[in-house]
Amino acid sequence: MTDTDNSQPSGMTKRSFLQSVGMIGGTAAVMTALQGWEMGFASEMDRPPEMSTDGKGKKVIILGAGLAGMVLAFEMAKKGYKTQIIEALDYAGGRCVSARKGSVIEEVGSEKQVCNFQDGNYVNYGPWRIPAEHKSTIYYCRTLGVPLEVMVNKTGKSYYYYENKEGPFKGVPIRQEHADIDFKGYSTELLAKVADQGALDQLISQEDKEMLLTHLKRSGLIDSKEFNYRANRARGHSSYPGAGTNFGKLSEPYEMADVLSIANASRNETADHPAVMFQAVGGMDQIAQGLKRALKKSQIRYNSEITDIVQDDNGVKVTYKNTKNGRVRSEEADYLISTAPLGVMQKMNINLSEDMAAAIKATSGSPACKIGVEFNHRFWEQNDMIYGGVTSTDIPGHRILSYPSGNLFGSAHGDTGVILGYYPIGGQSIPISNLSMAERTEFALSVGEKIHPGNYRKYFTGESISVAWHKMKYALAGWENWSRRGRTRSFPVMQKGDNRIFISGNIASPALGGWMAGAIEGAWSTMEVIDKRVAQQG
Amino acid sequence: MKNYFKLLLALLGASTLMTAANAQDHSAEGAQIYTDYCEACHQIGGEGYEDIYPALKDNEFVNGDKEELIYLLLEGRAGMPTFISDLEVDQLTTIINYIRNSWGNTAGEITQEEMDAAYDEIAEEEDGFGPGN
Numbered sequence: 053m054t055d056t057d058n059s060q061p062s063g064m065t066k067r068s069f070l071q072s073v074g075m076i077g078g079t080a081a082v083m084t085a086l087q088g089w090e091m092g093f094a095s096e097m098d099r100p101p102e103m104s105t106d107g108k109g110k111k112v113i114i115l116g117a118g119l120a121g122m123v124l125a126f127e128m129a130k131k132g133y134k135t136q137i138i139e140a141l142d143y144a145g146g147r148c149v150s151a152r153k154g155s156v157i158e159e160v161g162s163e164k165q166v167c168n169f170q171d172g173n174y175v176n177y178g179p180w181r182i183p184a185e186h187k188s189t190i191y192y193c194r195t196l197g198v199p200l201e202v203m204v205n206k207t208g209k210s211y212y213y214y215e216n217k218e219g220p221f222k223g224v225p226i227r228q229e230h231a232d233i234d235f236k237g238y239s240t241e242l243l244a245k246v247a248d249q250g251a252l253d254q255l256i257s258q259e260d261k262e263m264l265l266t267h268l269k270r271s272g273l274i275d276s277k278e279f280n281y282r283a284n285r286a287r288g289h290s291s292y293p294g295a296g297t298n299f300g301k302l303s304e305p306y307e308m309a310d311v312l313s314i315a316n317a318s319r320n321e322t323a324d325h326p327a328v329m330f331q332a333v334g335g336m337d338q339i340a341q342g343l344k345r346a347l348k349k350s351q352i353r354y355n356s357e358i359t360d361i362v363q364d365d366n367g368v369k370v371t372y373k374n375t376k377n378g379r380v381r382s383e384e385a386d387y388l389i390s391t392a393p394l395g396v397m398q399k400m401n402i403n404l405s406e407d408m409a410a411a412i413k414a415t416s417g418s419p420a421c422k423i424g425v426e427f428n429h430r431f432w433e434q435n436d437m438i439y440g441g442v443t444s445t446d447i448p449g450h451r452i453l454s455y456p457s458g459n460l461f462g463s464a465h466g467d468t469g470v471i472l473g474y475y476p477i478g479g480q481s482i483p484i485s486n487l488s489m490a491e492r493t494e495f496a497l498s499v500g501e502k503i504h505p506g507n508y509r510k511y512f513t514g515e516s517i518s519v520a521w522h523k524m525k526y527a528l529a530g531w532e533n534w535s536r537r538g539r540t541r542s543f544p545v546m547q548k549g550d551n552r553i554f555i556s557g558n559i560a561s562p563a564l565g566g567w568m569a570g571a572i573e574g575a576w577s578t579m580e581v582i583d584k585r586v587a588q589q590g
Numbered sequence: 591m592k593n594y595f596k597l598l599l600a601l602l603g604a605s606t607l608m609t610a611a612n613a614q615d616h617s618a619e620g621a622q623i624y625t626d627y628c629e630a631c632h633q634i635g636g637e638g639y640e641d642i643y644p645a646l647k648d649n650e651f652v653n654g655d656k657e658e659l660i661y662l663l664l665e666g667r668a669g670m671p672t673f674i675s676d677l678e679v680d681q682l683t684t685i686i687n688y689i690r691n692s693w694g695n696t697a698g699e700i701t702q703e704e705m706d707a708a709y710d711e712i713a714e715e716e717d718g719f720g721p722g723n
Binding site: 160179322393398413415417477478479485486520523525528531536538566567 | 627628629630631641643666667669673676714719723
């Protein structure tokens with residue numbers, strides 16, 4: 053960023069300027085800057101940017117037919133650019149994939165897996181949940197006719213399972229609703245008592261204290277005289293009420309000390325991981341397929357591995373090899389946008405400037421593993437009342453187990469379903485990727501059996517499929533992130549581009565790493581940068 | 591590995607049997623960390639895999655500037671992950687000294703103080719929400 057003019061950023065788009073402001077000054081600074089332009093957040097992110105120029109027939113080569121690459125090809129073609137995607141693999145979608153019958157996953161140096169799930173069953177082994185606030189992702193689903201459905205991200209009925217914390221819950225699956233409400237109940241009790249005893253008098257006014265106590269009492273969690281947390285309707289019943297004189301029996305809270313031994317797990321909920329999220333009906337890959345359908349067939353060249361990229365002041369020449377027949381081709385363009393994962397891009401022979409080459413290195417690839425485990429009975433629904441949601445564990449390399457939100461009650465394609473059997477990310481996923489496919493399945497089964505004893509192994513169909521993203525040749529990571537130092541020092545260098553070469557994808561959205569919205573909005577921000585360049589330089 | 595032990599023992603000066611035992615444990619721990627966290631990509635013996643995962647054996651970067659290598663482990667580098675959240679700070683020191691002094695690599699060793707200084711600069715405050723997409 054230049055520092056010659058603080059009010060109007062030169063050489064940067066509004067978006068990139070705001071991102072930089074945000075990194076330095078936080079949200080408040082961004083809001084101040086936005087108010088200066090009389091703009092709000094929403095209009096910025098819920099549709100592609102307006103571009104000031106038409107593309108004037110400029111040719112743009114895009115590396116990678118993932119979400120970012122296809123968004124770029126689709127949107128820039130609409131504006132009069134000639135766009136051509138070069139893709140190393142034989143399919144469109146990149147990491148936006150689902151495995152179903154016939155899908156193939158082949159990791160570097162590992163055995164090839166072919167998915168053999170029953171018809172209708174699938175696992176999203178790439179992105180798997182969309183929060184309401186990711187308007188950009190929802191925009192494409194809506195405009196491309198990709199149906200979305202609710203993805204249940206949190207249900208009280210799923211479990212916390214901790215075997216590495218001492219206490220009475222060690223190795224015992226605990227319903228999340230019980231642990232969560234007990235934590236809230238005891239917190240309410242303690243707060244009400246200290247407020248009542250005057251311990252907050254230095255912190256809040258008398259009037260606010262009265263209001264606080266009123267709300268705490270109205271929560272129904274504590275009795276109104278002693279303020280003790282006790283059995284309540286929020287926690288539910290141990291014996292269910294029914295007709296006639298069956299009023300049921302309220303369940304008794306756990307002891308406070310026991311609840312404290314696990315309650316911190318309930319903090320795993322953020323605005324972008326709310327209880328109700330969304331997924332594409334039939335598999336998240338349908339979003340990628342929607343974008344693919346919106347492109348002309350000739351806009352994606354498959355099985356093409358980049359070998360060399362040479363740029364000069366007039367354009368860029370790309371050389372690539374057909375991975376099936378070895379044929380080498382070259383193609384020239386005015387601009388090149390790489391959406392290749394940075395670990396993959398690093399292997400390409402490109403004459404980048406020193407600054408850009410250094411900027412790319414201020415990032416990291418995040419390893420991630422997933423497994424889909426198929427069952428021939430939805431025991432979690434019928435036995436445990438679990439309909440979607442996530443069970444959390446503290447088993448290294450496991451982290452979570454997620455129940456399917458599609459085909460609820462077996463109403464779409466019968467009494468069958470696929471559980472996401474584990475999903476470790478970062479370094480803890482690497483030991484899992486050391487396992488053979490059979491060992492990975494056994495690991496998933498062994499953990500599942502602890503949470504659902506007597507059922508998990510019993511109803512396993514024998515079919516599973518797993519991925520270690522850091523071992524996929526053209527991904528080498530689940531997603532990429534900027535290092536903390538890189539965010540401030542290197543991201544602005546990357547975002548303005550290097551002469552004729554631009555880098556896009558989720559790495560162009562530092563705050564949205566690993567999200568589909570990161571790929572889409574990253575693509576949008578790159579379009580704006582190129583638009584401005586073309587407007588200035590032709 | 592021999593040089594590594596010699597260096598370690600020399601540094602420790604009046605080394606006792608106890609110290610020697612610790613040194614051995616140290617290297618065994620390095621080997622275990624390597625197996626768990628590095629071998630999936632960089633392969634047994636630091637051989638690397640084709641042109642996809644670089645060999646660590648005879649690797650200029652590994653044997654070069656130690657500060658760069660420390661930051662690489664803490665922050666990652668393009669496709670390479672960061673291990674700041676997954677390994678303890680002393681384990682990070684151990685694995686660096688292991689790869690710099692294995693398979694014929696004979697780079698100098700880094701100290702815990704050097705790692706701690708970089709770690710303190712890079713580490714972010716835990717926000718309590720944990721990772722995840």
